[in-house]
Amino acid sequence: METDMHPARIEWGGFTRSLVLGLGLVCFAPFGGASAQTGDALVFAAASLKNALDEASGAWTRDTGKRAVVSYAASNALAKQIEAGAPADLFFSADLEWMDFVASKGLIKPESRISLLGNSxxxxxxxxxxxxxxxxxxxxxxxxxxxxxxxxxxxxxxxxxxxxxxxxxxxxxxxxxxxxxxxxxxxxxxxxxxxxxxxxxxxxxxxxxxxxxxxxxxxxxxxxxHPPIVYPVALTKDSSKPQAASFLDYLSSDKAKPFFEKQGFTVLSKARPGS
Structure with a gap:
């Protein structure tokens, strides 16, 4: 089930407050949902990617008729959800460390990993x-x-x-x-x-x-x-959906490049390890 509103907890002056963010998050019960049943690609992506990735996934759907369901949150939260068994097909992190974390757990396909974007x-x-x-x-x-x-x-x-x-x-x-x-x-x-x-x-x-x-x-x-800001993306180990691999190929193609550059990202090398 998708929802437009996401409650974010904020540590401020010794107490916690909540904000509601329109980040289009996917809720799991406990893990699963429409994407697991229909074959849609389920993408776990850093919150800062929302504008660019919403446009890119929309264009991909119009071009191919396929669909990606995107869950946005902080990379650390998404990495922990993947570790806990969340059925993500793609992980798009806002830094190398959290991608390295899931890689160290054997939870991604190493050959699919791409350092795709840079930021300021x-x-x-x-x-x-x-x-x-x-x-x-x-x-x-x-x-x-x-x-x-x-x-x-x-x-x-x-x-x-x-x-x-x-x-x-x-x-x-x-x-x-x-x-x-x-x-x-x-x-x-x-x-x-x-x-x-x-x-x-x-x-x-x-x-x-x-x-x-x-x-x-x-x-x-x-x-x-500060360390270079690099956004890596990879298929998860258990993903077997053709749509997921197709969407990753699209994200690393020239067709998707304008959506990222429009939002101020730098598009890095598209080469995969070993390619």
Missing amino acids: LVLIAPKGSAMQVDLKPGLDLAPVLGGSRLAMGHADAVPAGKYGKAALEHLGAWAGVKDRIAQTENVRAALLLVSRGEAPLGIVYKTDAVSDPNVTIVATFPEGS
Whole structure:
């Protein structure tokens, strides 16, 4: 069963609050659903891929008559669901570590794995904000935040949060803000806090920022301040659906490239290991 609304838990100042995100998630009871019964490709994808992947899957359906059902969440949550037995056919992660995690468990087909996309990390503020921040060594964000908090994905699990923590540590700013973070379960929840004006600053991917007209990019983190942002995708070990392999081929084709580039992704090499 599909649903438009996804509750996201946010750690903020010692208590937990909930947001509802329109991420088109798939619910399992406990694992399974329409895709398992009809043969539709079931894709587990990082939340930051939603806009591009929605367009790409729609175009693929129009071209082929086949269908992909996409479940969006943080890569760490999806990887853990796959480990627990969720019947995903494809895993599209926002970082290499969580793909390496499922690979280490023998849960993907190694020959199908592709490092498909790259992204950038940005600092955002609500639309109309006149805030200016120079992302250079010695950065102190605490005075800029005032009494508010910095929105970002969970710094120890969510890929965007891990990249953000690494960048802030590189710039010498982490110690000053680590106790003033609104940590969210995925990057789109951090985006929503800033979009609604509930946080004055947030750290998200460039692709998230350009998808929301209610935020503005204050600055882009230097590439060398964090590990390269790479999105790998692979078929899961137990997937036997022809539609899944077909959709993966489509995602790595020139036909899908414009959908990713439109959202600000960089399309990387399409070569598979061993090809």
